[in-house]
Amino acid sequence: DAGITQSPRYKITETGRQVTLMCHQTWSHSYMFWYRQDLGHGLRLIYYSAAADITDKGEVPDGYVVSRSKTENFPLTLESATRSQTSVYFCASQGQGVGDEQFFGPGTRLTVL
Amino acid sequence: RKEVEQDPGPFNVPEGATVAFNCTYSNSASQSFFWYRQDCRKEPKLLMSVYSSGNEDGRFTAQLNRASQYISLLIRDSKLSDSATYLCVVNISPMRFGAGTRLTVKP
Numbered sequence: 541d542a543g544i545t546q547s548p549r550y551k552i553t554e555t556g557r558q559v560t561l562m563c564h565q566t567w568s569h570s571y572m573f574w575y576r577q578d579l580g581h582g583l584r585l586i587y588y589s590a591a592a593d594i595t596d597k598g599e600v601p602d603g604y605v606v607s608r609s610k611t612e613n614f615p616l617t618l619e620s621a622t623r624s625q626t627s628v629y630f631c632a633s634q635g636q637g638v639g640d641e642q643f644f645g646p647g648t649r650l651t652v653l
Numbered sequence: 654r655k656e657v658e659q660d661p662g663p664f665n666v667p668e669g670a671t672v673a674f675n676c677t678y679s680n681s682a683s684q685s686f687f688w689y690r691q692d693c694r695k696e697p698k699l700l701m702s703v704y705s706s707g708n709e710d711g712r713f714t715a716q717l718n719r720a721s722q723y724i725s726l727l728i729r730d731s732k733l734s735d736s737a738t739y740l741c742v743v744n745i746s747p748m749r750f751g752a753g754t755r756l757t758v759k760p
Contacts, residue, residue: 573747582740582752583697598747630696634748638684642748644696 542566546631546645554653559618561648563631571634572614573642574598574606576627583630589614621652654679659741659751667759670731674754676724676741686717687742688726691753697740700726731758 544565553559563572570591575583575598585598587606595606603625605617618625631645659676666672678686686703701708703715703724714727724741736758741751 571747575750583750585747588747628694638744639702641687641699641702642742644698647696 544631544633544643544645546629546648548648549646550649552651552653553621555622557621559621559650561616561618561629561631561650563614563616563645565612565614565633565643567633567635567643568611569633569643570611570636571642572608573632573634574604574614574616575630575632576600576625577630577647578627586616586629618650621650623652626650626652655752656680656745656749657741657743657751659754661752661754663755663757665757665759666731668731668733670758671727671729672731672756673728674726674739674741674756676726676751678722678724678741678743678749680743680745680749681719681722683722683743683745685744686715686724687744687748688713688715688724689740689742689750691738691740693737697750700739728756731756733758733760 547562573588574586584600589595589608592611629648632642634642688700689697690700691697703717707716712729716725738753738755740753743749
């Protein structure tokens with residue numbers, strides 16, 4: 541199906557474990573983004589990518605790793621999960637035009653025990 | 654100073670009311686502007702783009718004042734289904750999202 545998907549939708553893990561959140565888009569959008577949203581708060585940008593093999597840090601990159609070997613995929617890895625990383629994670633994609641909107645995936649709800 | 658600032662609300666209004674949200678941004682190089690809507694525990698979705706001349710989409714009107722670096726959203730004849738958080742978004746590559754203004758429309 542066309543669009544942007546995230547997996548898993550829900551994940552419970554333990555402190556210290558490595559976790560990878562997947563994001564896949566079918567539009568061939570150049571830009572992809574990872575945000576986290578803590579309960580009752582706004583979106584915070586973790587990492588973004590302007591194209592395959594190009595990634596940049598956002599506002600809160602510490603503790604996260606990203607890669608983008610293919611245009612359509614942008615996985616986010618928590619190398620050693622901490623309780624403070626409990627959050628909802630949204631992936632988004634955007635075309636290259638200045639006026640292009642960002643499309644968001646449905647989110648992954650991550651709990652770190 | 655935050656790059657995009659919004660009144661967090663909450664705004665509690667009766668059905669049929671007119672409500673206005675304001676947003677200011679700090680970077681004069683901002684190129685494009687949007688309002689997004691986010692329902693509880695869901696992903697944000699585009700409500701409307703904001704154009705320099707102002708634009709309207711049904712009950713929703715957006716205005717941009719580049720000189721004052723100010724964006725507004727007016728909702729007329731509020732419906733229960735308008736209850737959500739409204740995010741002001743400014744594109745200075747990458748996009749900057751405001752923290753959102755929460756609206757509750759009551760019967």
